[in-house]
Amino acid sequence: xxxxxxxxxxxxxxxxxxxxxxxxxxxxxxxxxxxxxxxxxxxxxxxxxxxxxxxxxxxxxxxxxxxxxxxxxxxxxxxxxxxxxxxxxxxxxxxxxxxxxxxxxxxxxxxxx
Amino acid sequence: xxxxxxxxxxxxxxxxxxxxxxxxxxxxxxxxxxxxxxxxxxxxxxxxxxxxxxxxxxxxxxxxxxxxxxxxxxxxxxxxxxxxxxxxxxxxxxxxxxxxxxxxxxxxx
Numbered sequence: 001x002x003x004x005x006x007x008x009x010x011x012x013x014x015x016x017x018x019x020x021x022x023x024x025x026x027x028x029x030x031x032x033x034x035x036x037x038x039x040x041x042x043x044x045x046x047x048x049x050x051x052x053x054x055x056x057x058x059x060x061x062x063x064x065x066x067x068x069x070x071x072x073x074x075x076x077x078x079x080x081x082x083x084x085x086x087x088x089x090x091x092x093x094x095x096x097x098x099x100x101x102x103x104x105x106x107x108x109x110x111x112x113x
Numbered sequence: 114x115x116x117x118x119x120x121x122x123x124x125x126x127x128x129x130x131x132x133x134x135x136x137x138x139x140x141x142x143x144x145x146x147x148x149x150x151x152x153x154x155x156x157x158x159x160x161x162x163x164x165x166x167x168x169x170x171x172x173x174x175x176x177x178x179x180x181x182x183x184x185x186x187x188x189x190x191x192x193x194x195x196x197x198x199x200x201x202x203x204x205x206x207x208x209x210x211x212x213x214x215x216x217x218x219x220x221x222x
Contacts, residue, residue: 004156031208040121042214043157043201050208058209090156099145100205104156 002026004105006091012111013081021076021108023091031094032074033058033102034066036087043090049074081112116140119202119213128222132189136202136213139183143204143211146178148187151199151215160200161187192220 007022025032033048035058045058049068063085065077078085088109092102119136126132134148145164149157161176163169169176177186185202201215 033209040214042119043210043212045209048209092156094208096208098162099207100147100162100203100210101159102210104158106156107154 004091004093004103006089006105006108008108009106010109012113013078014113015082017081018077018079019081019110020078021089021091021110022073023075023105024073025091025093025103026072027093027095027103028071029093029103030071030096032068033092033094034064034074034076035090035092036060036085037090037107038087046076046089078110081110083112086110086112116211117202117204117213120216121214123217123219125219125221126192128192128194128220130192130220132187132192132196132218132220134187134189134200134202134216134218136185137183138185138204138211140204140206140211141180141183142206145205145207146176146185147203147205147210148174148176148185149201149203149212151201153198157201189218192218194220194222196220 004025034046035043047066052071091105117138148161150160151157166180173190175188199215202213203210
């Protein structure tokens, strides 16, 4: 039981390049989330998916797109990366039972030059 | 005003000390209160969970919520070097979390 997995672990991009961050969970959770974490800013919600087939914007959605591919997988796409998107990205999932109990992946460290 | 305020620290204490970590929140609709612990270069993990006001104890950890003053606290007794991490408070109405910025705790042997 791997929990929440994320790929890649590290990535360096040049400004304007695109990439997709992958997230998968094996806990049969309905809801999945993408956060970014920056020094001094804490964890901020980018997008979430309450259930398969639905996605909603969070606090900082600009410059990102998401796809809930199936119940297990939720991807985050940067179409044209900018230095301001340099951050650590975390994916999380929630079963929908106990409010607030989210399970986080190990994170992807992204640097945009 | 950010919805959840938390002093980022760092907070440095000697082993065995009692640690007090605190947050304030602004939205009175929040009903659920959490503390997540995040070790360096790892994802956050849920440490303590409280519904509404009151105390909850789990071993050396006690979470306290005072809804009248919108104040959230985490106490760590007999702190250990292994407690060195960033502690994030969080609240939720139900499906999405609002986090504080996190407090970095350093416990020295």
